[in-house]
Amino acid sequence: MKTFNIPRPDMAIREALVDKINNLTKPKGSLGMLEALALQIGLVQQTLSPALHHPQNIIFAADHGIVEEGVSLSPKEVTWQQISNFLHGGAGVNFLCRQHGFTLKIVDAGVDYDLPYEKGIINMKVRRGTRNYLHEAAMSREEMELCIERGAEVVRRCHEEGSNVLSFGEMGIGNTSASSLWMTCFTGIPLEQCVGAGSGLNTEGIRHKYQVLQQALQHYAGDYSPCDVIRYFGGLEMVMAVGAMLQAAELKMLILVDGFIMTSCMLAASKLYPAVLDYAIFGHCGDESGHKLLLDAMGATPLLHLGLRLGEGTGAICAYPIVDSAVRMINEMDNFAHASITKYF
Structure with a gap:
């Protein structure tokens, strides 16, 4: 790797x-x-x-096989539909990028759809969505390594363009499930406390999501090493973000960490290279139930508490003016x- x-x-x-x-x-x-x-x-x-020079927000997008088990309120096709919204400038992340002067990059890490790359999407697709980790590993070791390498490549491009501060976002229906599993495996916090509503599940939906993830955890027969947990439960977009964060730290760039999913990615990155945390600024504490517990477990102090849970990098970008104020x-x-x-x- x-x-x-x-x-x-x-x-x-x-x-x-x-x-x-x-x-x-x-x-x-x-x-x-x-x-x-x-x-x-x-x-x-x-x-x-x-x-601070040329801030950019990179959104990694991919689909998740676990969605087949009904763990998300949103259907799988919302992943590619929301990417279309990004392209047209109509998403939450778009107005924030415009407001705070961020360049937006959209990266296809593994969307199960034929995206219009000619419109500026960066094609880094590793496969068309992960496998269903209720039954098997989400990705192979080779696929995980490719995600790490491709995430790093995107960051190197940003660095060559003059950026020294990056925020990362994600788009992938089902990725709060993967984040919850990473969280419990890496922190030891009980799974039940790591599982939340995601894109809007009700109490019954959260209970079903927990049961599915509990079964997946029971079926896992790996060694709980960072690499094995990352590949078995991770999303392609999440692993790509891990590679991106590690490359940013190597290049001595500031990393603005977004919500629950990107905090889980920073947690995973820190299990591989603990020093990456020195380069991380945690933008906010979001409204996903496990986020505060995760931040506390990492000893991280978020800048904002706005009840956000959109993802896409929105919370990190919202926090950027505070970072700018510190430099000023x-x-x-x-x-x-x-x-x-x-x-x-």
Whole structure:
């Protein structure tokens, strides 16, 4: 499988960053999360004057074989139909990309449909949807490795285009089910606490979804290693996002993490390369029931709590102005010495 070189950021610059942040014209710590973000971004970029360039949101799309078991309120065809909506600019992620200056990339990781690639969709299709993991592994080892490689390739393109900050989104009916299984396998949190409504299941629907996933977990005879769990239960779009996150970290790019599914992908990525978390900014805590538990298990502090559960990268993009504010703070605020203000802390 493709390997990545993801070191922890060099801490040698940390003292200088903290000193700069503390000497801005404000009481120490008074800008709270903005100060923590500025420190993190300065460490990632290894500079006292960090910058954000050409933000892009990458949506990975694919279908899931487990949908055959009725685990989702939405039918399978919504995956490709929503991609059409992305292309026409009518989805939630579209207005947010326009508002915050993000370029949108749509990647076919494994949609069970013949998509119009001539309209700008990036064709990285590995297969037409995963197998049904109630009965067999969602994908082979080779297919998983191909997803990792292709996700990384998309990120390299963004880097070559001048991007140093990326958000990731997904489109794949059934992918909250895969995320719930990754979550329980990697954190030990009981499956029942990991399973939620997805795109809108009622109480009975959630109960059925849990029963199906519980059976799938009982049928699993693997070794619970990260690679085996990832390939057995994962979605093609999710594994591609894992590869993308790892490549972004290797390239020292900032990773804006979206909702429950992308947080599950970051969890999986961290099981392969723990240092990837140093490059991650968690955009929000969403309304999917397992998301807060997952963030807590990872020790992650989300920037927003807006009750979002759309996916597509929407929560990550919503959080971007806060990240921008942190960078503006460290670059644009004056310091006590230059402004001739007596330190008041």
